[in-house]
Amino acid sequence: MSVFPAGTAPVKAEYLISVDPLPVPDDDAAEGGGGGQISRHGRDAADTDVNNGGGRSKKERSKEEKKARQGQNKNRRFGKVRDEQDICFKIAAGILCEFGAECKYNHDLQTYLAAKPADLRMPTVDEVLKGGLEGVNTQPTQCPIFEEFGECKYGFKCRYLSAHIRKAPSDDGTETLSLIVDEQKKAHATISAKEVNYIGSETQKLLRTKKYPFTITDSYLRELQEADKREQELEKERKRLKEEREKAAEEGNAVVLFEPEQMQEVMAKDGAAKIQERTAMDVSSAPQADISTPDVPIRFSEKNRLDWKGKSYLAPLTTVGNLPFRRLCISYGVDITCGEMGLATSFLSGSKEEWSLVRRHPSERTFGVQIAGNKPNTLVPTAEVLAKECGSQGGIDFVDVNCGCPIDLVFKTGSGSARIVESLADIYLPPTVLDAPGKLGKAIIGMNKVLGSIPVTIKLRTGVKDGRNTAEKLMTRAVGGSGENGWGVGCITLHGRTRQQRYTKLADWEYIRQCVDAVRAREADEDLPPVPIFGNGDCFSSHDYHSTVEQYHVDGVMVGRGALIKPWIFTEIKEHREWDISSRERLEGIKKLAEFGLSHFGSDTSGINTTRRYLCEALSFQYRYLPIGLLEVLPARINDRAPSFRGRDELENLLASPDSADWVKISEMFLGPAPEAFVFVPKHKSNAYESQG
Structure with missing residues (x-):
């Protein structure tokens, strides 16, 4: 057994390149503990250093401040990648646009299709491996969304369009294009595949304009306000009693006023019955209401x-x-x-x-x-x-x-x-x-x-x-x-x-x-x-x-x-x-994640590259997996640092690469070539590089 530095994963000798542990990302800093900000939908926002450490220069910053800014990439920006020539979404879906000529989007379907990039193909893992790690030829294939839902709502914008389009000759010698719908799959998808918890635009508008009816909340918050008022009255009463007690002590009175056990009696004499009532009130016993029938309380035991x-x-x-x-x-x-x-x-x-x-x-x-x-x-x-x-x-x-x-x-x-x-x-x-x-x-x-x-x-x-x-x-x-x-x-x-x-x-x-x-x-x-x-x-x-x-x-x-x-x-x-x-089984999981991403984010150009971005986010963690077949001792431990090692095949080496360009390369196996404008920057600085040659 090789001798490894403390905290280093024990890799078998035949896979070991060096016992020196590789650098690992700082999960705490990347999670945001060091000052990073996370904007909505999981997107990272720029962390501008407005204060600059209270006016101090960089050299004057403390070690703690410098440490706080390590580990996380600031200023991550992931703009949407769209088709160079876009088209009205309703025309793309094969339906009429009610705005007609007044619509601000393009309605010329033939011009859009002529300028649209070629269809993509989602290859199988076998095809990827047989074609080498450079990918396979792009040919018409199945559309992941059509296969799951029986129709593709992205219509003519879909980058897998040939999987759900019907071409027929027209009287003038041109082709008539129509979108295919598989009614049987569509009916089945309503139960097995359709996402739920869609919040309508009307609800969002009511929330934005602060007109949403909070019937039960309003009632509960009023109860809290009343309770707070009673607590404030109680606090005033306790201060007054304390002052009287201190005054009596200063005057040398032999009687010690207002001991805790006398509190209730004193409060009653001073007309503080409401305060006393508050002290006996258990807020947690407030009735709980069923949303469907607000007037019918639900007991905790019925949860x-x-x-x-x-x-x-x-x-x-x-x-x-x-x-x-x-x-x-x-x-x-x-x-x-x-x-x-x-x-x-x-x-x-x-x-x-x-x-x-x-x-x-x-x-x-x-x-x-x-x-x-x-x-x-x-x-x-x-x-x-x-x-x-x-x-x-x-x-x-x-x-x-x-x-x-x-x-x-x-x-x-x-x-x-x-x-x-x-x-x-x-x-x-x-x-x-x-x-x-x-x-x-x-x-x-x-x-x-x-x-x-x-x-x-x-x-x-x-x-x-x-x-x-x-x-x-x-x-x-x-x-x-x-x-x-x-x-x-x-x-x-x-x-x-x-x-x-x-x-x-x-x-x-x-x-x-x-x-x-x-x-x-x-x-x-x-x-x-x-x-x-x-x-x-x-x-x-x-x-x-x-x-x-x-x-x-x-x-x-x-x-x-x-x-x-x-x-x-x-x-x-x-x-x-x-x-x-x-490595093959891991690649199958990556393909599955790509398909799930297209189903959720969309199969148009924008959806594909959003899927690509989040696939790379996942790979920025998965590359850190050290195959347990390479280890001398099991189980693997999450905080063990990997030494320099070689995998059991070329694909295993690629999946272990900390080079972000390789993650984009893996995404291209299933999502086609990345646009020139696409650049992926991971959260962690320590895995944010591309090879320099």
Whole structure:
């Protein structure tokens, strides 16, 4: 066995080039922990350094500031690539345009088709391998969208047009072109393939103009306002009593006034009955309403129970975790999926990009929507819209509140992992007053009201700063429902890291177990129904998943980076094996992801290159997979750095390339040549280069 530096993957001698470990991307910085910003729809925005470190020059910046800006590429721009000569979408779909000559788009179909690039061909993996890694000849082929849906809504704009076009001679000697529709496939696709959770333009308009009716939310927020007023009155009364007590002490009175046990009597004498009533009020006992029948309350016990024990859960992932990638993971066997994180404020502003994040494919058996917000007056109305627009069609199974996002853009608004701090700091515990929930608790209670039977789940980090774990306090408060002085969460996921901690440190699974045991103890003491608790952090194999569940008492493991690097991890988990996946099998998964991308983003020029962009995003993680057949010791560990190695074949070498130009090359195998204007820049600086010769 070779001698490797600590933290280096043990590659067998016959595949080893050098024991020196290769540089690895900084996942923490790329996730946004170092100041990066993530814009909507998973797109990265430029991070302009307006302040420049408080007026200091670059040389004067501290090491911490420099470190904070390492690892992530700023100024990523991915503009849409369109046909040089475009055409009206309705004409392209084979229907009349109601605007006629007044339409601002081109209606000349023949001119458009004459200028349109040649059709593309989606080859099989066999054809790719037989034709060499330079790709195959582009010939007419099947259209992925037509094959799945029985029709292609992109019509004449489709780059696989010859698969669904009929040509017939006309009387004047020219050809008549018509689009083909397969009615049988179309009917079947309505059930098996059609995405759901489309939010109509009218709903978006009502949200943008702030005219959307929030019936239940408005009622709940009024309750909170009244409660806040009573709390303010209570605070004034406590200050007055404290001042009188201090004054009596200064005057030398022998009687100590207003001890805690005398508080209620004093308050009653001073006419503070309303305040006393507030102290006895348990906010969590507020009635919960079913969206379909707002006047009929729903008890916590009637909420849909989440039976998730032993299931695999794909983490909500920005940028890469879109619908096509989730479909790929489903094909590998994942049980639970969740959409990319969306901001509550953007949902409420009717953002088209934000609402695209809630789309669900029928193959997603258990699907949730994740939202981030910092106040009940944004989280609760967002939940109400989700319930009304998506819940009625069975489009969501749960709504997850992100209390663990480390991204600066999210954290600095008081969302994400900032909720851990704020919700604890917001708790006010006077000696004679019942414990009142903080903003997070109030938001979750309100969300439970407006969501009806749909459960609310939360995702937490262990804390914000290293050495100051706080998740246990939140988790024990979050369980239980109406009447049990809890928040009524349906599931808790705990990422075993603080916001401050970097990915180079392993997740703290001992603390996760401590939190699980604390929650289970409270549930046992108060006879509460148990909620599923998932852990998150460093799961990279079937062994990791099953040993973690057994050792740390969690109901399951949420998988994030492990799924990005090897989406087939869910097959390993389900089949209890370590899969030495071949390069051919990996390429088949890449082809499948390309097809799913075309189905979701479109088969026109713009859709193909959007698919290409997100395929390259996925490859910017998958290249980091080190085939386990090359290792001396199993299982592989996620934080082990790979030494310089050679694969077992040419394709395995290509799939391991950190050169972003090679990822574009792989995309060209299935999506055709990339346009000259197409440039892919990944998140991570350490894999952002192209070979210089």
